[in-house]
Amino acid sequence: MDINTLKILLIEDNSADADWIGEILIEEHLTKSKQASPQVDLKHVKRVQSALQLIAQNDFDVILLDLSLPDSQGIDSIAQVKQEAPELPIVVLTALDDESIAIQSVRQGAQDYLVKGRFEGELLIRSIYYAIERQRTEATLRQQAEREKLMKKMSDRIRQSLELKEILNTTVDEVRHFLQADRVVIYRCESDQPGEVIAESITLNFHQAEESIVLNSQNLFHQLSANLEQFNLELAKAQAVQAIDDTITHRQDDIYVLAESQIRAILTLPIWQTQSNQHLQTKADFGTQLRNELEKHSVLTTNSVPVLFGAKQEKIEQFKPSSLLQEPSAVVSRRGSFDQLWGMLVAQNYHHPRQWQNWEIDFLQQLATQVAIAIQQSELYTQLQIANRQLEQLAILDGLTGLANRRYFDRILDNEWHRLIREQKPLSLILCDIDYFKAYNDTYGHPEGDRCLQKVAQILKTAVKRPADLVTRYGGEEFALILPDTNAEGALVVANFILKQVRKLRIPHQASEICNYVTLSIGTATKIPNSHLVVEHLVKMSDDALYQAKKQGRNQIIQYQTCC
Template sequence: MRCQTLYESLPCIYFRIDSAGVILSVSQFGAAYLGYGVEELTNQSSFSLIHPEDQEKQTDAIAKCIDSQLVADCKYRIYRKNNRTLWVTAKVRMIPETAINPEILLVWEDNTESYQTAEKALQQREQELEALAKLTESIATNLPGSVYRAVLHPDGKVSVPFASAGLQELTGIEPKAAMQQPKCLFQLVHPDDQSQFRQTARTAMENLEPFDCEYRLITTSGQTKWVHDRARYCRMSNGDVIVDGVALDISDRKLAEAALRDSEYRYYTLTKMSPVGIFRTDAQGQCIYVNDRWCELAGMSWEESFGEGWVKALHPDDRKRVFREWNRMRNENRPYKVECRFQHPDGAITWVLAEAIAEKGENAEVKGYVGTFTDITANKQAEKALRESREKYRLLFQLFPIGISITDEVGKIIEVNPASEKILGVLSEEHIQRNYDGEEWQIIRSDGTPMPPEEYPSVRALKENCLIENIEQGIVKPGNKISWISVTAAPIPLEGYGVAIAYIDITTHKQTDEALRQQFLRERLMAAIQARIRQSLDLTKVLNTTVAEVRQFLQTDRVIIYRFEPNWSGIVIVESVGQGWTPTLGRTIQDDCFVKELCIEPYRQGRIQALENIYTADLTPCYVNLLAQFQVKANLVVPLLQGEKLWGLLVAQHCSQPRQWQLWEIELLKQLATQVGIAIQQAELYQQLEVANQELKRLATLDGLTGLANRRRFDEYIEQEWWRLAREQEPLSLIMCDIDFFKLYNDTYGHQAGDECLKQVATALRHSVKRPADLVARYGGEEFAVILPHTTVVGAFCLAKSIHQQIRQLRLAHTGSTVSQYVTLSLGVAGLIPCPGVTPAKLIAAADAALYEAKTTGRDRVILVEL
């Protein structure tokens, strides 16, 4: 009621109506404004005052305010009592307390004056449109083409009520003629474009869509022109379709587009095929173009690269530096060049060299930047590899156990590593003050003679400009200590450098080789003596040969065998003496001083006397004088025993000068004494028994096919040698070998050929071993074994390699083999020094395991197992 009182006091048209629009009350001002009295309008329908075309707006507003209880407004026309039409804005609101029987406040605000102003504006607009029409007509006349109107009639006919003057210039047909004969226009469309033209026009007409088509037409003069035809379709109530359009001559544009396409194609081809990434930015540095190669290098699409998106491809550690250099380029107006990394989403890294320059306009203003990204990953990897190589070289140079010296082009040593100081025995400071051929070096050949500078490997490498390798030489260090080295020298193909010299200390190796050589010679000597003892019945001949070989082997002046008589006097029964020294053969010695000095009992207990110098050996004067009669300076005596009986002495004497007897020399004489004792004790029966025993043994222990020792002999012999060498603590080696693919050999060539193959392999094995103590046996089937007493595993390995090569040299055809066209062997080598608690089975298992490894790793090879 407060609102009603308020509205009644205001100069506005106010009604209170029900939901059907019936006026319940009206303000005094409102009734008077409409030309009515209050009583005339009360209980009348408010719709009677509203223009019939606008009454629905009132109905919608009433329903809206009742449903939402909000104010609804709308605009419509009403009639005054004098039938004058007013434009009003109506506001409709339901009175809150009338929810059950809704009552509504209706307020009209007169907006007629505003609409009159709008009507004047409309008139003015019509005038402007008329002027615009005239302007349009003028423009249509001057267009490089024609404005037209065509009418498509339901019967399929076409009329052209209007065509601008430009039609004649475009087609060669006057507008009037075209309006009279419209078909002549369609006949000008190029034959190749008519299908497209008709289809586009048909679709536009059926759907009343804008028509937009580019096509060619052939003018009446035969000239071909490109036309851009655009039109709109409108269907009239009579079924006609009005087509208003404009056809523009775009021939010049088409020529320009063709030239642009050609230019763009060349540019596209250039960027597409370019091996470098290409990019462009605007003046602010925002990316506006990248080629495919750039995307490939950066690991992102061209869409992702636009703007500042390309920054994401940069490695995080490089971004700050890249931006710093970019800003310097922009501020200092200079070319851009920087190396950086792209990091792909999968973590892959690509190193690139980025280069860019500014693109400038006519007034030198910067329009943008263009540049390239070149893949330098390979260069970076090469640089990294070079750095790592240099670092490895530096570490190797410092830590390598091989001595290395480097000279300049005139031979002055300019660089050495620590190993050189150790190997050569010269401090680094002294080293680099010398020349490689300086007199300070004391170099000897492998035979001990001085080596002249012209034979030095370093001198030869520099002079001959070639690699000189593995030259063995000795270097005399302070204190006259000799170190043996293997030298390799090579010219350095770099300016300012001469040769690189590498030294390998082979002193231990040489000593080992010498020890092996001495061992081999001792074994050969012992084997020869043993063989003669076993084979000869002539004891004197055996003993004479023995002392001669021992003297030659020991490089001493005299070797004798002295036999005791029952009264302990004795006689020299065998002698080998060098030229210029007093012979003692047949001399009987009955000197009591000699007998007393000998101390018979210690010799019976196995005593060995080794005197380096008789004059400093604390001997009695009479014994010294006795030895001096025979010009003896150094004396080595080993007893000859028969069981517990002292039979005589085996004596080696050095007459030219004192001599320090080596342990191996003493051991050699000791072993010889044992053999001589056996020879003496068994001389009479040895040959007969040996012949008989050998024959029986041969028959019982030979393989019938190959003539080699059989498995039984193998088992006996390895057991025998095992325990013997365990006592002597000498090495025992074993070679197990197997013919590769022998079953296939039998399948291919037959068993008779297989037997012949076994015989030839057996013969080659038999010829490969040189010492009587070595045993070659057929272990089983196509498998053989070689037992090598007194042989280290190194020696056994060398022999195995020799056997392997000899079998290959037989060139026995074997087409079934997959490793060679000839018969080959797989060999396993093992060796050890037998010891208590271990049986030969360990050695056999080791050699067999090595053989198995040889076969499983490809066959036709030698495998060594060290125990």
């Protein structure tokens, strides 16, 4: 136990007993003096109230307490002292040889119970040391439990969201309140603008009163950003948390810059993002894999989405508490061999120095690991969203033409039918079919047939102007256009545009029985939807019109209302 002077408060109303206890402590000290025994500083009072006043004014290591005092009796004496100084160890010295009282004393918070006249100096000293050590152990365990509870609480708040901005804003708020710092910021090192402040928490009153200081601080980091690549390189080489208690007394050139910006104390924690050779995959790799899946027309699940950032966390080497006591700036964290500097968490104090405690840095180091995990989860979630959007495109788009597919056609047509039932507005449907397309494929080959489909699809895309209109590949060489809130005349205008534009393409088609170029047969139908009919009724109307166009010689438009 590293104690140079053992500060003891003796609460004893019997002067003879007090003198005796003082003598055996001094005698024991003299006996052990050759073994570098600590000095004994003994203060004696006769009443609990006097003791409480001394406790408030002094830093004692242990209290020796009699249970029979003029202003307090028995267990009440322990309770009064514990209320004033819950962390001070108490050794009961009493003439009461009562086992039940001894047990009650320990339960009340006393570390030991000695009966007067039955112990000597060596036993008393040993009991005092035991009481101090046990009290410190209990306090350490209690603080550890409280910190673990706080860590869980803070981690839960940080990881409640998958949105990166919310995660980082919660982090800086939690850390600022935890440290009671003036300002906490997160700088992003892995970004298009490295060194950019992406999250900040600042004391409201401080912000109102010290805007110039904040501005100076921001200007400082803009200045640092000019050489941020080198700055980050040096930080990566250090692989460390930087804790500066006082920028004025810290003798380094870059710290003088901090002092000039009125930053008096600063704590910088790197946020490392672990990368595993087995899990790391670039966005290009991700896109390649997804495209391969699309080409195979397979459906991706969440499990098959590649992991962009490995969830495995390299174990962070624990720092030695003595290191921070030896140097104002201490190495407290080592990164894994595959870690990458993602950003920096920076806490700042202005006007006054701040002694950063070892346990605070250790706590924030653990929190930074939790933040890194939350960041990885957020970025993975973002990639999953991108994948889901691409998968949604796969579900609704035709891979050859880029138009909506038949599945999406069915969904949108049904939705528009029910919407227009409520609004009682017309819904038009156009069905198009490339004339003699099988003969085209047989003559020119399927690759050329695919190019023909793509050219026709481009014409169809230019035929619609409104966001609600939809062009789809209905199947094979057939196309369909859904035109909500469009009457028969409007549908006919669109159909004529399509027919004319395809004719202008003059795509050779020697196997056609009606023309030397590719042509279309088109059927249109219009209906104001009602609850007595189903949407398939409109599809049948358009199909019947298309059938009539083919029957009457192809390369023409038939509108359902005029022929049926």
